[in-house]
């Protein structure tokens with residue numbers, strides 16, 4: 001049970017049971033929902049005979065439950081809340097912070113408060129503790145932000161509905177009527193008589209309306225750092241003119257950096273940065289397009305070149321064969337000419353003796369003369385052909401030469417565009433990191449499980465906002481991103497990609513999945529064989545990015561461990577029964593003896609993770625037989641060394657599939673399960689405390705209150721980037737847990753870890 005869950009319990013206790021006592025057990029369970037309480041009783045009695053009395057109380061509580069439940073049901077109006085509560089044994093956990101710094105998980109039954117002691121088990125809460133510490137009111141500490149966001153009813157009554165009607169004088173139009181529409185596009189419009197239609201009122205004119213002025217003023221007063229009224233008005237339009245929502249939007253977007261700007265600074269960096277980033281994005285887009293065009297032009301030119309080279313080769317071959325033929329013909333011609341001249345020289349003798357020659361010799365001579373003549377003609381033709389072929393080859397060569405010049409020019413241009421693109425991309429990355437710093441380095445995402453049973457109680461308002469209708473009250477929650485049930489594993493991974501990439505740049509990165517059992521934490525982190533989750537995709541991305549960086553040689557190692565009942569177990573060790581210990585020196589956390597395995601391929605990861613999973617303690621509970629009652633932590637360590645400069649870097653990517661945050665009652669937990677639930681409650685409460693301390697910039701952040709937070713210290717302190725998935729169930733019967741998880745998530749939404757810096761090393765494993 002998490003901190004958020006505790007809050008829900010106490011709220012419901014007041015609503016349903018009417019019992020205002022903190023942590024008092026509401027005996028509204030039926031005996032059948034708590035079948036075996038003897039285990040708790042035995043455990044308590046064994047630990048201390050005085051507990052006999054207390055365990056009897058538990059017994060009594062179970063027996064009187066049906067009666068009490070009936071009377072409560074009579075008194076309450078029908079509704080979802082009642083159904084939920086009557087199903088459960090509402091064992092309510094509280095967290096007590098002792099002055100020594102220790103955090104205890106307590107529960108109260110029939111007015112007797114008990115607590116879980118790490119050594120003694122379940123023991124009565126000592127009287128002297130009341131003056132030595134305080135109970136943590138997680139409702140106030142963690143729930144308040146989301147409650148504020150959820151309040152829709154905070155309007156000044158004078159601004160209700162009819163104040164949306166107004167009039168304004170516009171030059172050339174005279175006095176026109178205005179009305180703030182609440183439809184699809186929430187902008188103020190005026191009625192234009194000429195066109196007989198409602199037209200959008202320009203921003204500058206809209207500023208003259210009292211309705212608007214008042215709201216802009218309200219936002220300005222709350223956030224003096226935002227000076228641009230157009231910015232405020234645009235935000236108001238988007239938020240249906242709700243100044244509270246605009247303020248939360250600005251806070252959600254810029255968080256603590258906004259507060260640091262409140263004291264007088266005129267320029268508001270995040271807005272400027274964001275503009276700069278979108279400008280850069282556009283420039284990058286244009287460059288990308290140019291690059292693509294250039295590359296395709298280059299490709300065409302290359303193809304043309306290839307074609308012409310082929311053509312040239314062909315023509316040269318033709319020319320060579322023509323030259324050969326010409327040479328042959330020339331030698332023939334010479335031969336014949338020689339023969340003719342010989343014949344001519346002897347002509348007189350021939351003429352004289354012609355009569356004495358046989359007619360056959362005379363015919364032969366005439367034939368030879370004819371052939372010689374024909375050969376001479378074809379020789380001339382061939383010479384013409386060879387000359388034109390050669391001139392064609394010359395032209396083609398010329399063309400080819402100019403093409404090659406063009407290719408060189410285009411290649412140079414492409415190189416320039418490429419380097420410009422790289423520069424812009426680098427600048428964008430720097431700006432993104434700057435924006436991250438200003439926004440804080442925790443991203444909080446909400447993911448709703450895919451389920452046919454999605455009730456009407458969940459409303460997805462935008463990519464960043466969702467609302468839960470709970471007992472007629474609409475609570476709104478804002479996140480960095482809300483993933484709808486139909487969002488794929490790819491969509492979800494896309495959201496975490498920038499954070500994961502920064503691990504290669506030397507930042508410690510942590511990704512956590514929080515939510516009740518069955519809400520999809522394991523699906524998000526581990527996924528299935530066909531649809532792998534964040535774990536496999538992250539390592540795939542890390543391996544790919546590391547391969548791209550030719551200069552740097554990386555070694556990636558994986559460790560896998562489980563936190564069960566506040567004990568740390570190495571899941572990759574052959575000796576499953578060996579507990580690990582956390583040691584810390586300053587900010588460096590070490591886990592001596594933890595197994596680390598080197599990873600070279602994605603298949604290595606799959607093999608190692610499935611080995612670790614086999615080792616995992618999976619306890620079956622009534623809700624989900626696969627339900628895990630422990631935190632699963634996978635740690636990737638990245639050690640890089642620059643092969644040229646010799647600079648070494650080290651960072652970690654920590655992936656946590658947290659145990660279910662639901663109330664213990666739903667799991668019908670008894671005995672061992674009760675102890676497990678208390679350990680989970682303790683660690684999730686401690687996680688909430690850490691986030692609260694970070695949010696309030698407390699001098700001391702209580703990382704050591706649980707093994708979970710102690711281990712995650714390097715990933716949740718100033719030098720890290722974190723991402724929290726709040727997994728929720730769409731099932732209406734889980735509405736209580738859903739609200740609780742959402743409250744937890746929105747309370748950490750506005751936390752900045754501080755200025756992150758690339759690591760030299762923080763988590764050291766296996767030493």
Ligand SMILES: Nc1ncnc2c1ncn2[C@@H]1O[C@H](COP(=O)(O)OP(=O)(O)OP(=O)(O)O)[C@@H](O)[C@H]1O
Pocket residue numbers: 448449450485515516517518519520521522523524624626627628658659660727
């Ligand atoms: N987005 C989703 N799309 C499809 N199936 C999902 C989705 N989310 C969860 N599931 C399915 O719902 C079931 C419960 O999810 P999962 O085991 O991940 O919950 P969990 O929060 O990790 O529970 P536990 O605390 O017990 O580990 C699984 O069968 C899982 O495959």
